[in-house]
Amino acid sequence: METKLLPADSAGIALAARLLREGQVVGIPTETVYGLAANALDPEAARRIYSAKGRPSDNPLIVHIAALEDLYPLTARCPRLAETLAAAFWPGPLTMIFQKSGRVPPATTGGMDTVAVRMPSHPAAQAVIRESGLPLAAPSANLSGKPSPTRASHVYEDMNGRIPLILDGGDCAVGVESTVIAVGEDHVRLLRPGGITVEMLSRHCRVEVDGGVLHQLREGEKALSPGMKYKHYAPNAQVILLDGTEEDFLRYVNAHAAEGVFAMASRAEAARLVVPTLPFGGEREETEQARRLFDCLRECDEKGARTVYVRMPDARGVGLAVLNRLLRAAGFTVIKL
Ligand code: TXA
Ligand code: MG
Numbered sequence: 001m002e003t004k005l006l007p008a009d010s011a012g013i014a015l016a017a018r019l020l021r022e023g024q025v026v027g028i029p030t031e032t033v034y035g036l037a038a039n040a041l042d043p044e045a046a047r048r049i050y051s052a053k054g055r056p057s058d059n060p061l062i063v064h065i066a067a068l069e070d071l072y073p074l075t076a077r078c079p080r081l082a083e084t085l086a087a088a089f090w091p092g093p094l095t096m097i098f099q100k101s102g103r104v105p106p107a108t109t110g111g112m113d114t115v116a117v118r119m120p121s122h123p124a125a126q127a128v129i130r131e132s133g134l135p136l137a138a139p140s141a142n143l144s145g146k147p148s149p150t151r152a153s154h155v156y157e158d159m160n161g162r163i164p165l166i167l168d169g170g171d172c173a174v175g176v177e178s179t180v181i182a183v184g185e186d187h188v189r190l191l192r193p194g195g196i197t198v199e200m201l202s203r204h205c206r207v208e209v210d211g212g213v214l215h216q217l218r219e220g221e222k223a224l225s226p227g228m229k230y231k232h233y234a235p236n237a238q239v240i241l242l243d244g245t246e247e248d249f250l251r252y253v254n255a256h257a258a259e260g261v262f263a264m265a266s267r268a269e270a271a272r273l274v275v276p277t278l279p280f281g282g283e284r285e286e287t288e289q290a291r292r293l294f295d296c297l298r299e300c301d302e303k304g305a306r307t308v309y310v311r312m313p314d315a316r317g318v319g320l321a322v323l324n325r326l327l328r329a330a331g332f333t334v335i336k337l
Contacts, residue, residue: 003160005152008124008169016167017131020045025052027141027155028128029169030120032093032178032195033148033294034155035064035138036163037128040074043107046137052162055144060110061137062095062178063117066129074115074135076101081205082183088204091121093178093195108137118178124169140177141166147233147297147329150175154298175291176321193321195290213324214315216332235308237262237300239330243312244337246283252337253309262305264296269311276303280310286319293322297329 006012008029016026016037023045025038036053038045040063050057065071068086072078075098082096100115109115120126129136140148143158152168159166179194179201187206190198193213201207242249250272253263257274265273266282278296281288300308312334313322327334 001161001164003156003163003166005156005166005168008127008167012165012167013124013127013131016128016165017133019165020128020132020134020136023048024165025049025163026128027152027159027163027166028125028136028138029122029152029167029172030064030125030138031122031172032120032174032176033150033172034141034152034166035120035125035136036141036155036159037064037136037138039132040064040108040135040137041103041105043105046105046107049137049139052159053139053142053144055139057107058110059139060112060114060116061108061139062180063104063108063115064125064129064136064138065117065119066091066126068119070135071098071117074101074104074117075099079183079185081185081188084204085181085183085188085201086119089196089200090119091126092119093121093174094118095178095180095192095194097180097182097191116180122169122172124167128167145234147235147294148177150291150294154294157298171291173291174318175293175295176318176325179321193318193324195318195321197317198320199317213320214327233294233297233325233329234331235297235300235305235329237305237308239297239300239308239310239326239333241312241326241330241334242309242337243334246311248337249309249311252335256307256309259307261307261309262300262303264308264310276305278303278308283314286314286317286322289313289322290318293325 095118141155150172174195179196180192181188264280270277
């Protein structure tokens with residue numbers, strides 16, 4: 001199959017909408033990461049997503065909508081708190097899990113009786129949803145197990161020959177996938193941290209952080225969010241997190257320079273390192289770290305890095321999402337300095 005890469009202008013959006021109505025899969029930009037979109041109500045279209053991505057079919061998809069009234073037909077019940085959070089954070093990088101209605105096929109939800117829904121804020125994503133007139137199921141547009149794509153070129157690397165169209169809407173502003181929560185009556189449970197932070201959610205309700213966010217699931221333990229159980233975001237290089245001060249980090253990495261290691265580092269740190277560096281962010285620059293993270297992980301492989309050191313990020317704000325993804329990329333390998 002020939003894969004077209006077009007700008008997300010009115011012609012591109014019109015073609016995307018037509019392909020989606022025909023049951024095809026299209027790569028689209030969102031504010032978090034690029035998505036691999038298809039009609040969420042068509043089981044055949046959903047199955048095409050799993051096959052393009054090489055994804056296990058028990059890992060459910062997020063359904064993307066462009067207006068609040070499009071939520072209700074997808075859900076059996078919508079808690080009051082979910083409406084409060086939708087008013088506060090939609091459109092934006094927040095995904096909420098609901099009991100699903102009969103309209104949503106099990107092929108979209110990985111066989112679960114719940115459905116994850118979010119309203120993206122990227123104008124091109126909104127335009128594609130509106131013009132297609134469909135709720136769109138969309139996982140991140142990477143091959144399963146690879147770092148999520150934050151640029152159209154990343155999607156092209158993974159999906160060339162597998163899907164008919166990718167829309168280029170520029171680099172993703174957030175850079176990590178949406179926050180995923182299960183919503184109760186008076187509290188939420190954080191299953192995957194993202195751009196809507198614990199601090200932001202806590203202004204509206206109590207927030208429980210699921211144990212799987214920062215810890216490895218034990219053998220046989222059940223993941224509330226099935227995506228958390230798979231090895232994720234991993235480049236071919238071995239990523240190693242170093243837990244210590246900036247000085248400790250610089251000393252440790254430079255001491256291993258002869259082994260040909262790489263580092264993800266801020267500009268200031270890079271100036272003091274004698275190893276090749278990938279531009280990341282530094283202390284208190286968690287927004288920049290989130291934006292750069294997946295591009296850094298992809299660059300590790302392009303540069304042929306075998307070992308990549310990263311300083312353990314601060315877990316405040318979107319830093320919790322950066323830490324969550326890095327721990328998975330590192331297979332939970334952390335060296336305490
Ligand atoms: O930012 C994002 O959320 C991006 C963009 C494209 O919107 N999408 C994305 O989708 O990250 P994906 O499929 O790569 O990750 C979805 C996560 C997975 O960890 C999945 O297990 C979880 O959400 N999830 C989806 N439906 C669920 C459900 N019904 N119950 C629990 N977890 C669910
Ligand atoms: Mg993903």
